[in-house]
Amino acid sequence: MTPFLLNMIFTILLSSLFLFLFAAFKSILSRPHRLPLPPGPKGWPLLGFLPKLGPNPHQTFHRLSKTYGPLLHLRFGVVDVVVPCSAAIAERLLRNDMKFINRPKNSGAEHIAYNYQDIGFLPYGPQWRMQRKLCALHLFSGKALEDFQDGRREEFARLVRRLAAQSVEEASAAADISTEVAACVGNSLSLLLLGRRAFDEDPKEGEELRNMVMELMALTGSFCISDFVPGLGWLDPQGLIARMKKLNRKFDKFLNIFIAEHRAALAEATPLMSAAEDDAQSRPKDLLTLMLQLQETNEEDEGGAKLTDTDIKALLMALYAAGSDSNSLLAEWALAELIRNPIILKRAQAELDSVVGRDRLVSESDLPKLPLLQAIVKETLRLHPPAPISLPRVAVEDCEFDGYLIPKGTTLLLNIWAIGRDPTVWPDDPLDFRPDRFLPGGLHESADPKGSYFGFLPFGTGRRMCVGMNLGLRMLSLMTATLAHSFDWHLPNGQKPEALDMEEKSNGLSLLRATPLMARPVPRLKLWAYG
Template sequence: MSILIIIILFTLVFASLLYHLLSGPAHRLPPGPRGWPILGNLPQLGPKPHQTLHALSKAHGPLFLLRLGSVDVVVAASAAVAAAFLRQHDAIFSNRPPNSGAEHIAYNYQDLVFAPYGPRWRHLRKLCSLHLFSSKALDDLRPIREQEIQRLTRSLLVGRPVNLGEAVNVCATNALARATVGWRVFVGEGEDTAAEEFKEMVLEIMKLAGVFNIGDFVPGIGWMDLQGVVGKMKKLHKRMDAFLDKLINEHKRGSGGRDLLSVLVSLKDDEGEDEANKLSHTEIKALLLNLFTAGTDTTSSTVEWALAELIRHPTLLHKAQQELDNVVGRQRLVSETDLPNLPFLQAIIKETFRLHPSTPLSLPRISSEPCEINGYYIPKNATLLVNVWAIARDPAVWSDPLEFKPERFMPGGEKANVDVKGNDFEVIPFGAGRRICAGMSLGLRMVQFMTATLVHGFEWGLPEGVNAEKLDMEESYGLTLQRKVPLTVQPIPRLVRGAYEVVEC
């Protein structure tokens, strides 16, 4: 086996050298660091690629080229360059490159996130937009979100430290599940164990999906699975697939018919429905996989980052609580309808998305044809990575870019008119262009609502021996940006007791 591997590697080196000798540099490519034979720049990415690429952009500029194995990868590390790709040339970069995560976890590209751009993708997105993410759907499902957040506040009245990320994740998952499949997935006996197992699966998916798998970039050696990534993906897929099958089977035993899964199943079973619009059982599971991964962990991790920053900055926390007390009072919990009247709270959320974007590197895209960006030639089939994390730390755009300063988004601040919805490329936590996050409207509302409720409803203490000013803010890289050390906090109620009662709907 070892001799075979050596022969394969030698052949690949020879083929790579021959290709470059014959092709020659016919175009002005973006600058970039020198790489290794065969692997190119793969070994240089390190455990936190978004930080590594940020450092490389300082040396090579806001648009630079990497060679990952045999794949050309262009990196956009400034707002202007990102806009050139995702606004001026968005049509060219509307597809995803091949990758093992989409193949082995996302049902071989049958989902929404990794599906090829075209009629099928548009149909899936339209279904989600109509039944989950439209203004009408969001308003219709508001009582569900409010009830689940009330349950969250009740769960925090335990008088002991809690893992905030886990508690918020249960809330986000149950709110999404009730809208998607019609009931809470974590309830009653064994709730803590089931929720912990689900969160662990989602985190593992995000971690594996964020790995730069050598087999995706070096042809001919994928079967060896040198990093063991594909094997882990296949095992994890079986676990998640069993979870989704259970959801669908439970759904068949009875549903109110207002949830997304009811709509998808009705399309599948409707004999009069156009075949082009029908979804297979696998496609339904792939769509649910997207919703339950992208729609839960990203929300809970952002709320966790926001609370950590406010605990580190007690003056900002107190200011936010004052705003909430003035608008809402202390006799009830905040409601979703209060959110437009809370500009400082909204500024806190924007600043959290800036410093701690849920997806530090945008999901990759691939060019369908060559184009020119900033005077550089971008070849066909080049992979595009937008370093969202680096763009939001650009000192040419942001004053004190490493400081948590929500006031920059307030009237009179340096970025008072900037939003996070893909229009202003200085901060694009949901991406931009055609493949912007489909669930942006729901995700933004949930993050705002949960953060407002936690800030309004509680004072926040830390375990003994933990200093707020020295709270560990280290990142753990994956497809989503997690805290390396989960946030353990002591919630102390600050409203009247009756404010925490759950109103059934």
């Protein structure tokens, strides 16, 4: 290595260190010194607590909270981080969440989500309200959910037929539940968003899309060192930024193809009508078509925001990735819990038989009549939330809390997983799978997952909670009901239900099973119910 190159590397590293120290001293000097920071562990020099997070940060934070209290303070590089780990702390901080309404700057949102353009990372303002309104009116309203239920019904029926055929052809073989459920959920969502099925038409394309979604969730939820240590972005020591940029190019190419196809179809169709003029009885459109129509008619939101192609791509990517990942993982967790608790599975099947019978499949109209099934869904969400740690928020001003200072610019990570195990809220065996706690007469019969019950926040809370919650609840309920009603389930190789591995593995934003669920379906309905 030449002296010139060595000098250049030394200069760059020295500059990065200077930037780090400058940012650290600026952060310290800008704090009002009248209040201490919340308690928490000491970290390493420069990197802070980042090297100690471990493979499952939600579990690490939970363990630390038992030593330091339910509001943790940690230092990630030069960034202050607070982690609420109890329902009481979460409620007091986020009941009015305007002090934590925005997201911090991070590499995932910059390099994957079109430079902070998706609904999850947009700053609070007109553009965010426009996307939120678009979803509320056209995708997740009660009417929209009803309009698109035929597509979901057909995809769930295809899943049941596939599993039933597999059980006949390979009587002793176990099904890969993760793969089967992911294909069903992915097709249901792609019909809703894009008007076509993502899987089965081209299996290689479907598998590639699933891998892209898994990569997106892993990268978006990763702790990128350059987000916390100024001056390291160019070095990309973990290689994460390069992977983020590559993934964005893949999604961009994929989505551009669909936008071009939909524009061509609209150009060949009859003259466009505005959403307000559209006949309510016409065949429901996919979300991409609706967004292109709104873009064509130049409709603006109250704040003057307009839809751009980048907005459309960012929203489609966020909704598909989050929806397909969370629903397929949750359905796998729900079935695993039912297999591990055969008495609860038998009770659920008895309830389903009494409402649905054994000569047809479950429909969405049956769901409100199935209280035990709904309790099973809630208990799954409590123990296995789709995101164990919420998307980060940032303090927009200095906050005083219980005699501590939460400085402006502090990142807030809500430990949803720990809150679901908070013994002050869940005193009756909080680690056990007990759906009865949500049934009438149970301690938590009034608890719902929609953000107002702070001991149970699987979709977050406040203005930045998950926009797709209503669709997610409906799909998870229908998937759980369908799998429980249509089949009896046996583990391979004579494995006992109580021995089923329930270890979890963090994948960025998601909570996976450490060991994918393999189980053998045995049809239990009348033959004609399977089509």
